[in-house]
Amino acid sequence: MAELVIEREILIEAPVEVVWRTITEPDQMALWFADRVELTVEPGARGFMYFGDQGGPVVVVSVEAPTRFSFRWNHPLEEDPVVGNSMFVEFTLSAEGDERTRLRVTERDHELRDWPDTEKQRYAEDHRGGWSTHLARLATLLEGQS
Amino acid sequence: MTVMTLTEEELVSAVAEPSRRRVLDLLIRNGEASAWSLADHVPFSRQAVSKHLVVLEGAGLVRRRKQRREVLYQVQPERLHQATRAMADLAAQWDRRLDAIKRLAEAAHAEAKPRATKEST
Numbered sequence: 001m002a003e004l005v006i007e008r009e010i011l012i013e014a015p016v017e018v019v020w021r022t023i024t025e026p027d028q029m030a031l032w033f034a035d036r037v038e039l040t041v042e043p044g045a046r047g048f049m050y051f052g053d054q055g056g057p058v059v060v061v062s063v064e065a066p067t068r069f070s071f072r073w074n075h076p077l078e079e080d081p082v083v084g085n086s087m088f089v090e091f092t093l094s095a096e097g098d099e100r101t102r103l104r105v106t107e108r109d110h111e112l113r114d115w116p117d118t119e120k121q122r123y124a125e126d127h128r129g130g131w132s133t134h135l136a137r138l139a140t141l142l143e144g145q146s
Numbered sequence: 147m148t149v150m151t152l153t154e155e156e157l158v159s160a161v162a163e164p165s166r167r168r169v170l171d172l173l174i175r176n177g178e179a180s181a182w183s184l185a186d187h188v189p190f191s192r193q194a195v196s197k198h199l200v201v202l203e204g205a206g207l208v209r210r211r212k213q214r215r216e217v218l219y220q221v222q223p224e225r226l227h228q229a230t231r232a233m234a235d236l237a238a239q240w241d242r243r244l245d246a247i248k249r250l251a252e253a254a255h256a257e258a259k260p261r262a263t264k265e266s267t
Contacts, residue, residue, distance in 0.1 A: 004162035006237050010244040014255035022251040032246035099255070103247065105240055111162035 004111055009104040016095040019103055020066035023091050041069070046080075049073065057081055067093050072109075084112050154232040160205035161229045165190060166198045170221060173208060178220045205229075 012019050022028045026047075029037040034055075039047030045060045059081045061070040074086035092104045161167055165188070172184050181199055185192035199219055202208045206225045210217050 004158070004233070006240055008237065008240045008244055010248055012248045012251050014251040018255045018258070019247070019251045022247050022254065028250060031250055032243050101251075103244060105244060107236070107240065110158050110236075111164070 004108065006107040007104070009102060011096070012101045012103055013099060014101060015099055016066045016093050016101045019093055019101040020069075023093075023103075024063070024065075024069050059086075061088070061090075083109065154228075154235075156205050157207070157225065157229040158232050158236065160201050160207055161226075161233070163198075163201075165194070166202060169195060169198045169202065170207065170226070173219060173221045178218045180216045180218055182216075184219075 022032070024041045026037040026039045026041075029039070029049075034049035034051055036050040037047065037058075039045065039049075039058060039060065041060060041063055043060055043063055047058045047060070048055055049058050056074055057080060058071050058073040061072060063069055068091065070088065070090035072081035072083075072086040072088050074081045079085055086109065087107050088109045089105065089107045094102045094104075096102055161170070168188055169184060172187055173179055176183070181192055181195045184199075185195045188195060199208060199210075203210060203219075207222055207229065208219045209222055210219050212218075
C-alpha cells in the first residue's frame with residue numbers, strides 16, 4: 001500500500017525559462033494558484049497565500065532555476081509549515097528542445113498531516129504511487145459486498 | 147479558486163496513511179471486527195490498530211458498536227466513497243493548475259516572440 005503522492009505532468013509549448021517565470025513569480029502564481037501570493041522565491045523564505053478571505057502560510061524549500069521549485073503549504077491552518085503539518089509540492093521542469101517544456105508536479109505528505117504517527121515509518125513497507133488504485137479497489141470491494 | 151474543506155482534508159489525511167488503509171481493507175473483508183482480531187492480521191501492535199481506528203472513527207470512516215464486552219468496528223461506505231472523490235479532486239485540481247500554467251506560459255511566449263523577431267531584424 002502506497003503513500004499518497006499526487007503526480008501530474010503537462011507539455012508546454014514555451015521555453016523552460018518562460019515556464020519557470022510562470023510558476024515562480026508571485027504575480028503569475030496568483031493567476032494559477034492562490035488569489036494573491038506574497039512570497040520571495042528563495043530557499044527558506046516564508047510567505048503567504050490568500051484564497052478569498054482565507055489564507056495560509058507557505059515556505060519555499062528549494063529553488064534551482066530553471067529546473068526545480070518546491071514549497072510547503074498547509075492552507076488553511078495558520079501554522080508554520082513543517083514536515084508533519086503541511087503538504088510538499090515540487091515542480092520539475094525539463095526542456096524538450098528550445099521551445100517546449102515538460103512540467104511535472106508532485107504533491108505529497110497528505111498522510112502526515114494532523115496525525116503524528118511515529119510507528120508509520122516502521123510499517124511503511126510499501127512503495128510510493130498507486131494509492132488511487134488501491135482506494136478504488138477498496139471501494140470496489142465494498143460494492144461487491146453490499 | 148477552490149480549496150478542500152476541513153472535512154475533506156481530514157478524510158484525505160485519514161486514508162492517505164498506508165497502515166490505516168490496511169485496517170480499512172481488513173474491515174471491508176471481514177465486515178465487522180474488533181481491534182484485537184484486526185491486530186492478528188497486520189504487522190503492527192493492537193495499540194497501533196487502536197490508534198488508527200480512533201483516526202478513522204474521527205473522520206467518520208468507521209463506526210463502532212459494543213457487543214457484550216467487545217467493541218466492533220465497521221466501515222461507513224458513504225464516507226469511503228467521499229474520501230475517494232476527495233482524492234480524485236486533488237488530482238483534478240492540479241490538472242487545472244497545470245492547464246492554467248500552460249496557457250499563461252504559452253501566451254507569454256507568443257507575446258515575446260514577434261518582439262524578439264522585430265528587434266533582431
